[in-house]
Amino acid sequence: MIKVPLRLVVKNLLRHPVRSILTVLSLAVAVFLLCLLRSLVVSLDAGVREARSDRLIVQSAVSLFVYIPQSYDTKIRQVEGVEDVCSWTWFGGYYQEQSNFFAQFAVDSDRLLSMYPEMVLVEGSEADFLADRRGCLIGDQLASAYGFKLGDSIPIIGSLFPRTDGGTWDFQVKGIYTSTSSNVDRKTLFFHYKYLQESRDTGAASGPSNVAVFVVRLMDGARPEEVMARIDALFENGPQRVQTTTEAAFQAQFVSMVGNIPLFVSSLGGGVFLAILLAVINTMLMAAREQVQDSGIMKALGFTNLSVFLVLLLQSLLLALAGGGLGILAALGVADSIAEMIGSQFPGFAVTGETVLLAATLSIVIGLVAGLTPGLRLGRLNVAQSMRAEV
Amino acid sequence: MALVPLSYNLRSLLVRRSATLLTVLGIGATVAVVSGVLALQQGFERLFAESGREDLLVVLRKGATDEGGSVITRAQADTLVKSSTEIAVDPNGRPEASLESYLAVRRPKLDGGETNVPIRGVQQATFRIRGERLKIVEGRRFEMGADEVMVGRKLIGRIQDCGLGQVIVFNTTPFRVVGVFDYDGPFSSEIWGDVDRFAEALERKVYNRAILKLAPGVTVEQFSRHLEDDLQLPSDVLTERDFLMGQTRALSNMLLFLGGVLGLIMGIAAIFTATNTMLAALAARTHEIGILLSIGFRPITIFCSFLFEAILLCLLGGLVGCLITLPLHGIETGTINYQTFTEVAFAFQVTPRVLLVAISFSTLLGLLGGAWPAWRAARLAPTVALRRH
Numbered sequence: 001m002i003k004v005p006l007r008l009v010v011k012n013l014l015r016h017p018v019r020s021i022l023t024v025l026s027l028a029v030a031v032f033l034l035c036l037l038r039s040l041v042v043s044l045d046a047g048v049r050e051a052r053s054d055r056l057i058v059q060s061a062v063s064l065f066v067y068i069p070q071s072y073d074t075k076i077r078q079v080e081g082v083e084d085v086c087s088w089t090w091f092g093g094y095y096q097e098q099s100n101f102f103a104q105f106a107v108d109s110d111r112l113l114s115m116y117p118e119m120v121l122v123e124g125s126e127a128d129f130l131a132d133r134r135g136c137l138i139g140d141q142l143a144s145a146y147g148f149k150l151g152d153s154i155p156i157i158g159s160l161f162p163r164t165d166g167g168t169w170d171f172q173v174k175g176i177y178t179s180t181s182s183n184v185d186r187k188t189l190f191f192h193y194k195y196l197q198e199s200r201d202t203g204a205a206s207g208p209s210n211v212a213v214f215v216v217r218l219m220d221g222a223r224p225e226e227v228m229a230r231i232d233a234l235f236e237n238g239p240q241r242v243q244t245t246t247e248a249a250f251q252a253q254f255v256s257m258v259g260n261i262p263l264f265v266s267s268l269g270g271g272v273f274l275a276i277l278l279a280v281i282n283t284m285l286m287a288a289r290e291q292v293q294d295s296g297i298m299k300a301l302g303f304t305n306l307s308v309f310l311v312l313l314l315q316s317l318l319l320a321l322a323g324g325g326l327g328i329l330a331a332l333g334v335a336d337s338i339a340e341m342i343g344s345q346f347p348g349f350a351v352t353g354e355t356v357l358l359a360a361t362l363s364i365v366i367g368l369v370a371g372l373t374p375g376l377r378l379g380r381l382n383v384a385q386s387m388r389a390e391v
Numbered sequence: 392m393a394l395v396p397l398s399y400n401l402r403s404l405l406v407r408r409s410a411t412l413l414t415v416l417g418i419g420a421t422v423a424v425v426s427g428v429l430a431l432q433q434g435f436e437r438l439f440a441e442s443g444r445e446d447l448l449v450v451l452r453k454g455a456t457d458e459g460g461s462v463i464t465r466a467q468a469d470t471l472v473k474s475s476t477e478i479a480v481d482p483n484g485r486p487e488a489s490l491e492s493y494l495a496v497r498r499p500k501l502d503g504g505e506t507n508v509p510i511r512g513v514q515q516a517t518f519r520i521r522g523e524r525l526k527i528v529e530g531r532r533f534e535m536g537a538d539e540v541m542v543g544r545k546l547i548g549r550i551q552d553c554g555l556g557q558v559i560v561f562n563t564t565p566f567r568v569v570g571v572f573d574y575d576g577p578f579s580s581e582i583w584g585d586v587d588r589f590a591e592a593l594e595r596k597v598y599n600r601a602i603l604k605l606a607p608g609v610t611v612e613q614f615s616r617h618l619e620d621d622l623q624l625p626s627d628v629l630t631e632r633d634f635l636m637g638q639t640r641a642l643s644n645m646l647l648f649l650g651g652v653l654g655l656i657m658g659i660a661a662i663f664t665a666t667n668t669m670l671a672a673l674a675a676r677t678h679e680i681g682i683l684l685s686i687g688f689r690p691i692t693i694f695c696s697f698l699f700e701a702i703l704l705c706l707l708g709g710l711v712g713c714l715i716t717l718p719l720h721g722i723e724t725g726t727i728n729y730q731t732f733t734e735v736a737f738a739f740q741v742t743p744r745v746l747l748v749a750i751s752f753s754t755l756l757g758l759l760g761g762a763w764p765a766w767r768a769a770r771l772a773p774t775v776a777l778r779r780h
Contacts (some may be wrong), residue, residue: 022667026660033656062562062593063496064507064732098456101641105418160460162453208462236565237595243497253497256504257727257734264724271424272657278417279664282410286671341399 004307005298008313012136012291020319023283027323027366028330029360030276032258037269038355041262045180045255046348050166052250055115056224058214058231059250061187061241067210070197076214079220079230086111087193092160093169095146096240102142103185105157106193106211112137117358118171123150131197139186142339143176148165150176152190161196161207169205182348183251199327201308273362280370284316290372295378309379315370317364324363328356395688395696400703401511407672414668415707418756421661422712426749430719432643434740438576439639442576447520448611450601450618453625454767457638457731458493463598471601477614479604481519482527488603489516492586494593495733496561505588506725506734508550509765510540510561511578511588519603521574530555538592539572541577543579545736549725552581570606577635580614580725580736602631642728658756660707665760669701673764680768681776694769701761702754709753716749 013020058076060066077085089150091104122140129135138148148154155168163169171191179186198322199205200329218227228244234243245253295308335351342349379387399494402412414559450471454463463471468490492512500506515535518525520754532541548555549745558565566584573579590596607681615628619633629637673680720741 016670019667019670021662026663029656029660029663033653061497065495066593066595092460093454117637138647157452157454185759206462210579241562253505254727256500257506257732259506259726259734260724261726265425267655268424269429271420271427273418275417275424275657275664276660278413278420279660279667282413282417283667285409286667373706 002306002310003303003311004314006044006302007254008294008298009311009318012287012294012311013051013315013318015290015314019286023280023319024323024326026279026319027276028361030272031196031324031327031363033272033327034269034362035328035351035355035359037265037272038358039331039335039349039351040346041265042352042355043182043346044258045252046350047251048248048255050181050183050348051246051251052118053182053224053246053248054218055218055247056218056228056231056244056246057250058216058242058244059212061232061243062364064212066240067208067212068214068242072214072235072242075234076216076231079227079234081219081227081230082216083219083222084111084115084217086115086215086217087213089193089196089212090160090217091156091158091191091196093156093158095154097154098159100146102145102187103191104189104191106196107190108318109135109190109192110196115215118179118181119177120180121175122178124173126175129174132172132174133192133198134170134172136171136191137177138173138189138218139175139180141186142189143173145187145340147172150174156189160206161205163199163205164203169208183247185329198312215245216249219295238370255331273366276380277366277369280316280320280366281373283319284312284370284374287315288312288378292386295381296383299383299386305379309375310380311369312375313371316375317367320363320367320370324360324366327363328359331359332356367389392753393611393688393692395683395692396721398697400696403438403672403676403680403700404704410668410671411704411707414664414704415711416549417664418551418661418705418708418753419715421657421713421756422709422749423715424657425480425654425752426712426716426745427651427719427739428646428653428747429745430716430739430741431724432646432650433745434744435639435735436643436739437740437742438735438737439577440632440634442574443630443635445632446604448603448605448614448628448632449631451599451627451629451634453627455627458491458599459495459731461599462603463490465598466596466597466687467624468601471618471624474622475617476613477605477609477617479606485516485519486603487516487520488601489514489520489716490598490601491517491691492589492595492597493599494583494589494595495731501549502549502677506550506727507732508546508582509580509731510582510584510589510746512585512589514586516764517602520604524574525578526573528571528573530568532572533569534583536588537585538564538588539569540566540582540584543567543581543583544571544573545579545723545725546582549569549736561589561592562594565590566592570589577638577644577735580734634696638728638731642726645704654752661708661756662760665705665756666763667700668704669697669761669764672700673697673768677771677776680776683769683774684773684776690769697765697768698758698761701765702757703758705753705760706750706757709750713741713746713749713754716745 038378061069073085089106093104093105094100110130129137150173152173154171224246231244266288298308305332339349428537451461472486481487495507495509497505499510528544533541538646542553552559555568555569611628615730618624623727721738723736723738728735
């Protein structure tokens with residue numbers, strides 16, 4: 001049985017309380033940062049992972065900004081294997097100032113909620129929404145970000161669809177939804193496509209006609225590849241060629257556009273890790289230097305080299321665990337407010353269990369590595385050498 | 392007042408080699424992280440802001456936040472160019488104005504995935520207005536009226552079908568790549584062709600913006616009023632430089648924010664590290680401080696000496712950080728510009744400003760990290776400090 005005097009481990013840590021606290025705090029800060037950076041990278045493709053396999057997206061084959069004719073709706077609906085179709089049109093307006101960015105979509109409102117079972121109304125009702133021509137549904141994060149409440153009127157300035165009178169589009173909040181999947185953004189405003197169409201037709205507003213994309217729900221048992229090919233073939237010769245993809249592939253194109261940024265953020269994380277590892281090694285070297293005489297006394301009392309080594313290693317591990325734990329707790333604590341802050345650019349930002357596990361593992365690695373070299377050195381010194389050592 | 396010789400600090404750092412090295416490297420990594428983000432931001436900002444011209448105006452439909460959201464009909468465009476005496480004319484009497492179309496098209500990347508590449512339809516006048524700064528690197532310009540395009544240099548090697556002689560299909564019309572061009576600015580991530588041919592192929596018979604030069608003596612305000620009052624064309628008129636700066640604000644601010652947050656959080660960790668190192672130095676040199684005090688050095692001198700050593704330590708770290716960041720200079724990368732949803736390629740720029748921030752940042756770390764240990768050193772009583780423990 002290896003004897004490790006645990007009290008000595010604790011006493012040693014408390015011998016320099018300032019140093020221990022500073023080390024723990026800087027570890028906490030670094031682990032906190034690592035958690036957030038990784039969450040940022042992970043959130044980028046959350047939409048891809050949580051995409052549903054029973055939905056397809058029909059978009060222009062040329063560009064996301066080329067709209068496709070509304071009349072495609074009936075043709076797509078007749079394709080074998082298609083259960084339902086719902087159009088989405090990017091509205092591209094802003095609330096009061098351009099910096100207040102959140103997404104607005106004009107949708108076939110009567111089909112939206114049945115198409116997206118992951119959208120759950122927490123306030124208001126679908127019937128109220130459908131009954132009001134200018135009604136809208138907003139995400140709960142959007143509601144809390146700007147303090148919008150049920151029954152409020154939200155004035156939106158249309159930059160893609162300006163109103164002819166120069167005024168704002170006033171949408172009435174008829175429902176607030178939340179989402180059970182990061183696939184549906186909780187900071188979006190949905191309103192009736194019919195209202196947009198009507199305003200355009202009567203000349204009350206201008207902007208591109210037609211719709212941006214169609215979301216298609218497959219019938220049970222329909223094979224996505226076959227349905228995709230059938231839809232694309234319908235419009236092969238124009239007027240607008242379309243490209244039908246799975247929801248996952250649609251989300252993936254946005255991830256792909258982000259380019260090398262995930263790699264860059266990961267290297268930042270590497271830098272953070274390196275900096276903190278060096279700092280903890282430094283602390284442990286200082287501790288080892290001071291504990292040379294103690295280790296000599298321990299050995300004289302009959303403790304083995306291994307025990308002496310373990311005393312130092314345990315100190316290092318305890319520091320790392322305390323720091324890492326604090327950092328993880330802090331990251332979990334602020335995760336929600338950060339998700340709200342950057343939700344529109346990084347929907348699905350969350351500190352996942354995997355991230356926590358990774359952070360905990362990294363903390364332990366730091367503790368082990370930092371304790372190893374100085375610990376081994378102490379373990380190897382013979383009694384006479386260490387007793388004589390000058391501090 | 393006698394100062395403690397600086398060589399004393401240098402030697403002290405040398406004596407505690409491992410602690411010095413570890414601290415310097417740790418602070419170096421911190422500084423490198425912050426200056427890496429800044430170098431990315433500088434590259435982005437330089438690409439946009441510094442390539443924009445002051446003498447060139449961009450006209451967008453009023454309220455549009457970018458080219459994609461701005462629509463100018465053919466009829467409006469005709470009125471704009473033909474009924475504005477405010478627009479400068481070249482020696483042959485042609486107005487110095489050009490109408491352009493803009494669309495982000497879906498293109499496959501060479502390394503897999505898809506991205507949005509901007510295609511710009513231009514008129515002959517664009518070449519006159521752009522002049523010498525538009526360089527043909529390979530091949531030739533596209534012919535007006537032909538189904539030909541030239542591609543920006545930065546698309547080569549990143550986007551499929553962009554090589555000389557290859558064919559790019561827009562909707563159902565094939566276009567042949569006949570040239571590669573370069574222009575210092577975001578244009579070198581674009582594909583250019585005849586505005587009318589693009590309109591035909593994409594069935595978008597509208598323009599997205601006009602670029603023009605004003606006749607001598609005409610101000611932007613006068614021209615803007617003329618458009619709104621005389622021509623019933625409410626527009627946003629701004630210099631190309633302001634326009635490009637507006638296009639980058641979101642991403643640029645995001646990077647600055649990221650750099651700031653990283654700097655703040657990691658700075659705190661680095662300060663703690665520096666404090667720890669200096670406290671250990673203090674503990675090891677208590678005896679020496681006792682000697683210094685007893686031979687007449689004043690506490691304030693001791694304070695300065697310790698603080699100087701901390702700053703020196705962190706400055707070395709800052710230097711290491713700069714050395715890590717420097718090789719990034721010029722490395723090209725691409726990312727999405729959220730404002731236009733298109734991909735732009737740009738290079739890390741380790742500008743003097745980045746280095747200056749890195750050095751000031753590390754000095755600040757030294758000041759904050761060294762203050763408390765230095766203060767403790769200065770407050771030691773000589774008799775206590777001299778006593779061997």
